[in-house]
Amino acid sequence: MMELHILGIRHHGVGSAKHVRARLDELQPDLILVEGPPEMDVILPFVFDPAFQLPVAALCYDEEAPQFASFYPFSVFSPEWQAIQYGLEHRTPVKMMDLPLSHLWQMQRMNQNPEPQPGQDPIAEFARAAGFEHGESWWELHFEQAYRPGDARQHFEAVFLMMHTLRNQGIKTSLDAENVIREAWMRHIIRSALKNNVANIAVVCGAWHAPALINLDDWEKSDQKLLKSLPKSKIKVKSSWIPWTNSRLSLHSGYGAGIHSPGWYRHLWENPDDSGALWLSKVAQLFRTQKMDVATAHVLEAHRLSMALAALRNKSRPGLQELNESVVTVMCMGDEVLLNLIRNELIVGNVLGSVPENLPKLPLQADFESQIRALRLPLCAEAKEKVLNLREALDLKRSVFLYRLHILNIPWARPVESSGKGTFKEIWELQWSPEMMISLIEKGIWGNTVEIAAARLLNDQALQSRNIAQLANFISLAIPAELYSVLGHLLQYIHAEASVSSDIQELMQTVIPLAGLGRYGNVRKSDIQAIETLLGGLIIRICIGLPNAAFGIDGGGANNLLNIIKDTHRALYVLDHTDWWAQWLDALSRVSTRTGVAPLVSGGVNRLLLDARVLNRDAISVRMHLALSRANEPAESAAWLEGFLDGSSLLLLYDDNLWNLMHVWLSELPENDFVALLPILRRTFSKFEPAARNQLGQKAKTGVTMTGESPPDRTHNFDTNFADNTLPFTLQLLGFNHE
């Protein structure tokens, strides 16, 4: 007598896993068939290795094009994992019975793969009838949370019956078209097992497939026809195990079924009888490690509330939702922010799995090795310096590759500050150590090639960063690493952060590198546009906020601010955008006239306005007069002067008006004040060139210069023809190609 038992499960379902285990113990099958690609069969024996720490994922990839890959994550509460474990423990053969990936990918590449159609969650039908919002929570309550030992058979019969009813009603799901082929293949595998006289077969598959895997003979003809129509495939699929994380268990990949609360499931798996008290104690302990006072009384009250909530909602015992709500209400003063902590630490759980070392090689590793061969960058244990000339194609590729590794945080190559400001030269120090390979393998979860992995990792880091300066730094990494796909995202994040930032200096510091980005010829057009939009928004904010930002800051702060203002001024000048420039000058004008602005900044801004010809000489001398008025604190006047002169003596040498103002102010300073101001004056004047200082000294000897004496008429006796001779060479110096 041949027996076929279909165990319909939910992927990563705790209750399903327990029932599978119990049912297999009852059935003692001769063969276990599990939903999953047959390419995985070769790596199943490794599962017994004690070095395995869950969660892990089976990785199947196309050997020639590793970007075609599927992950099949498992945790201890995955029914499939339990089935595989059972098989290995009892020496029962386990086989994967899904459609081979080589066929699936071939169909995808030939565009034969049926597009997923919009469908619905079939279980939602039942859930709605029972008054639940989502299918998920209904299923969880009835099939996952409640586990009663001894009724595994009934459980699977109930699941089977339910799915049978739903499928008979003709409910469409989004994967229907693909499922037709997959189920035909599964039936085909089961049929051939039966033909080989296997007496007792257990099939572990997604609940939805269960009703399609009986009455095999009725399907035989149509299945054969369908499977014959499958395209021939030459794709070689390789498989391996890789470490997985709980947070990535919630991703949709492979089985297409993510779960949102792996940590909670694990708790249920380990403590099937917990009514919530143990979970709440774990929460309390977590809070205590974060220095929050949570007493046993809190746990007790939260437990009572969760029970009352479950009763109000007609549930036999509190689920995760009731427990969360109780925690927020009783322990957190209704503040849901703390729930994030619980979510990260407990509900999802910061768990990283690990796999044995003797596994087949991973695609990222393979990609890395093929690239270092192609780029002729050997792995050496001793430190070596490598100078790259970016004008050479090979060196440029090397640089891009090294930047990507840098992003991946693989410390093989370290950038060394290259002397001089030549942008064509890069120096890297290379030193390899074996741990780096492990670090590389860990990055396998990010992608199968160095490029993809670097891009994803960078994107993820940027997503978590709240710091504008850091984001700007990411941009400056993404460009030399040629990760243009990430650039757009980075710009978006910066945009989001910059919009809420009220730190004007930070915003200006973001503008400065962004303004330079257009220089890179191979940045995409769309990104350039995004940069422009972003810049536009930033500049509006800066211009509105600048007058306030310059208000009431101390000496060091003023110095910083002035430097940033000058850098921004330069960056905007280079950008040469009429509107922005006008807005910026307008903002500077407002700063320059506002009282209470740090005098150093005020002086510096006035200088910028003078140079930009917003203010003329007359206006400036009025301002200077005002700044050097007797009523002002001498120290403030000196600071203003320092900012205004900006390390250059020309103004004083050639504008007698300004010279006289300063001269009078300085000579009329009371002795005490003069001595007190000496350091700051010295700082101001010592920045001048020695020759200029000399000239100024000469000028100071004569004291106040009479108007009209100066400036000397330099057009007198001027030989224009002679002067013209210098023009070609000057142009050449300035970088114009003067043919």
Next chain:
Amino acid sequence: MKNILRQHVEHQFAEELAQLEKWDSGKRPENWKCTPRAVLMYIMGGKLPNGFEISPKYIGNSRLIEIAIATLCTDRALLLYGLPGTAKSWVSEHLAAAISGDSTLLVQGTAGTSEDAMRYGWNYARLIAEGPSAQALVQTPIMRAMEYGKIARIEELTRMSADVQDTLITILSEKIMPVPELNIEIQAVTGFNVIATANNRDKGVNELSGALKRRFNTVVLPTPETIESEVAIVYQRSSQLMAQYELPAEVSVLQEIQRIVTIFRELRAGVSIEGKTKIKSPSGAMSTAEAISVIQSGMALAAHFGDGLLSAEDLAAGLVGSVVKDPVQDRVVWSEYLETVVKTREDWRDLYRACKAIPL
């Protein structure tokens, strides 16, 4: 009979409560007028099997109301917490009406609320004439609630000074109120509980002590989730008040309400409605209740000083006033918002001009 300006909700919705009681057959907690599920139905609205419509009292997430009701089942006190104008008092009143049939056992918290208002007072004439006696004792709403097993309400708990707040500790943990002068104590009857409301945004509040916090289950009532529900709330309340104050009714109000609600939501959430632009939030709460008052003052302005039609000019002054509460920070926030969001919307030009015309 005179028209009462505002009736107690148990009278206003007496018909609904009576109908619910007829249908409600489950087991009630002691001294409750309804089962917890019937209370939920009363607050969230629904249809009884006999076809009777229960109107929704709270438009929002029913899970929060479930938590509130479950809390009251467990004899822990309930604290409704949140921004001003999020229907805290409204919910508290309805909960008391549905559970005890009586929403009047109320202590209003103010800076001047004394301990006497929380515990008990004395009739001094009698006290002097007869000495301390039960007759000279003046009962507070809380004392009465304890005696009859009802819900007592405390409004604006955080407005009271901390020492007055702390008189609640004995009541909540021991469920007794000692009267040492008479050497007696009042023991609370089953069914007694306290619903307090407090807001976390207003200036000049007295933070609850840790001891008191521990005795409350806190439910935070959020601002409305979707723009549709918020517009519905504002429209409903504005038209009620419009009728009440006999303001002239007018048709295109809904459109203006949508704009105002959009502005309030954007500034509150810190992101534009399309989700494209991030925005700074002002220091004020930007509550639904404030949006209602902006609309109302705009209507009054239009009716008494304008042409009776609600226009951007009528709204601008109230709008700017409700956003710019802090003259420095909020001014920046508001100018940024005007320039980066309002200005870019083609059909908002009138509003942009009207707002620009208001001196800051």
